[in-house]
Amino acid sequence: MNKILDDISKWPIEKREEFLKKVFEEKMGRTLNLEEPKSFSEMIQWIKLYYHEPLMGRCADKVLFKKFIREKLGEGYTAKTYEVWEKPEEVDLRNIPEQCAVKSNCSSDGNNILLVADKSKIDFNKTEKEIKENWFDRLKLHTNSFANYYYGVQPKVYVEEYLEEADDYDVLCFHGKPKFVYVKTEHFEDGINREVGYPMSFYTTEWEYINARYKGIPTKADIKKPAHLSKMLEISSKLSEGLPFVRVDFFENAGKLYVAEFSFAPWAGLRAYEPEAMDYEMGKWLDIVHTAKAEYVKRQDRSV
CATH class of the missing domain: 3.30.1490.20 (ATP-grasp fold, A domain)
Structure with a gap:
């Protein structure tokens, strides 16, 4: 507790790049390519380092996020x-x-x-x-x-x-389009092996099971389709407009749908996928070139 922590935000961009490359190789078992990222995980690192969008900062704050949801959806969608x-x-x-x-x-x-x-x-x-x-x-x-x-x-x-939360339903959106859902189950139940983790299961937007997973994490192929799926997809599309990637998290309580939070970097982009091909398939949905040429900071700007 008495250790003096370094302020990463004060590091020059070169130091952040170097350190993140080491962490990525350690966690993912491969070299991080920031010049021409191909996988989703690489692109998440690129976004973390170089992409600047004020809305992301606002919604990363879970207090200000609720105000944003009220502005977009009206009252009653957050706790x-x-x-x-x-x-x-x-x-x-x-x-x-x-x-x-x-x-x-x-x-x-x-x-x-x-x-x-x-x-x-x-x-x-x-x-x-x-x-x-x-x-x-x-x-x-x-x-x-x-x-x-x-x-x-x-x-x-x-x-x-x-609120007595049940299963979480997280919609992954790329450039304003929901592409698939993953469901977190049993994470509030006693007896879960915390070292292994609670099940996280991938489903298409039509609720077809995707035979893939985060490495080492259990998955379930028989989860019932949520009653509010179409509403989740509709809301996710609206909330993710203008963002290159965002995971919109929902939960249901007493038959009512709530928006829980946004995630711009699930697992910090540092959890391997099985099969690895899924990481690269997701990378095809995230257009970094389009993102870099938008009105935000470009990769070549070394002053970030």
């Missing part, structure tokens, strides 16, 4: 927010609802989330200390990553309504 704390000294768990969820606005993968099913069971002093010391420290959050769209995000902690 209700009770409180937003912008500074550590504002944190007060004693005044939160009896049931709620406390979350960081710039974390993911289940980190910095407190699900409060019964407030009376909280160790207030210990939990508040953890939140104040770590959940606002930008060097310990995604604000200190290789994804440049996090660099302008102000760390916050927010309190939202407690």
